Amino acid sequence: MEKEIRNIEKEIKSYSDSSTSGIEKFRINFVSKKSVINKIFEDFKNLSVEDKKKFGGPINHIKTLAKKKLIELSSIKEQVGEKKDLDFDYSLPPQDDTLGSRHPLRIVRNKIIKIFRDIGFSIEDGPEIEKDWYNFTALNFPENHPAREMQDTFFISKNPDVVLRTHTSNVQIRLMEKEKPPLRVVIPGRVYRNETVSAKSHCFFHQVEGLYVDKGVSFKDLKDTLYYFAREMFGDKTKVRFRPSYFPFTEPSAEMDIKWKDGWLEILGSGLVDPNVLENCNIDSKEYSGFAFGMGIERIAMLKYGINDLRLFSENDKRFLEQFKGIN
Ligand code: PHE
16 A cells, blocks of 8 residues: 555656646546546445554545645646647747738739730730840830930840830730730730839839720720720729820820719820831731830729829838728
8 A cells, every 4th residue: 555655646746748638538547436536436435443543644635635636727827728739839930811902003003904804905025124126126126316304214224135124015026036926915914114102103013005906996985995994993884085195106196084073084195006116016007007005004903092102012011902802
């Protein structure tokens, strides 16, 4: 019996499982009616008077020890939670579990793409670091012509033939060089201009270009398509107007305005693809014609959401971004 008591005492002292199931196991083994300690009390009854004197003390001692241990295990559990939490490294920085929201430019870009997808346009992509040929020359900007200064360009000083694209029209050329009509694509992307950063202008912004080339594409197709776009984007009752304009790569060219509150607001540039541009891409301009357009995503987002400063789009201010939560 002496050895038995000593073993139980050792077991109680070394027990450390403070998980819910660990505590329950301890209670059953050492404190409950079925516990080993209770069993010893049963045996105790049959001992001689002499042995009773000898073992009474130690048996009561392990009984108290077990009760104290049970209380101790419960309080450990309360302090540090479940056993698995004991393995957790509390010195690690907390995990940020806040869910983000879609960026307003991404929301508007997706909406533009969806509107054109619904009428059979596919999506194209192209480089932001571009050769002069694609950004200017093939688009009918004559060399040393003032038209090049329409868009303030970032040049790479070591190689003046390389620019940061000033518009997404470069992808028109890349696509027409590679594939032959019929072509019907939209091209979203980032563009760069050497402008002072302010509420109204930025050194980079985003555009969606459109290109449609096939047999017999007319100015009427252009107007119908862009009118459809304006109504889908800004609502059924939206009024639009086309104003004559100039771009080296379209002829004739037009800017489209939408009626907004009391005035008219320009939202995109467009026109019939200049025959020279088709020929630069080895497309027969007697057989094919096309239209193209380009719009600024920021401009549309500013109208739709009443944003008044371009810089907000790239400042990563959570107070601004969080306002678009839940919009897809
Ligand atoms: N690339 C022109 C711009 O950035 C927009 C445009 C695209 C105009 C296609 C006509 C046709 O201003």
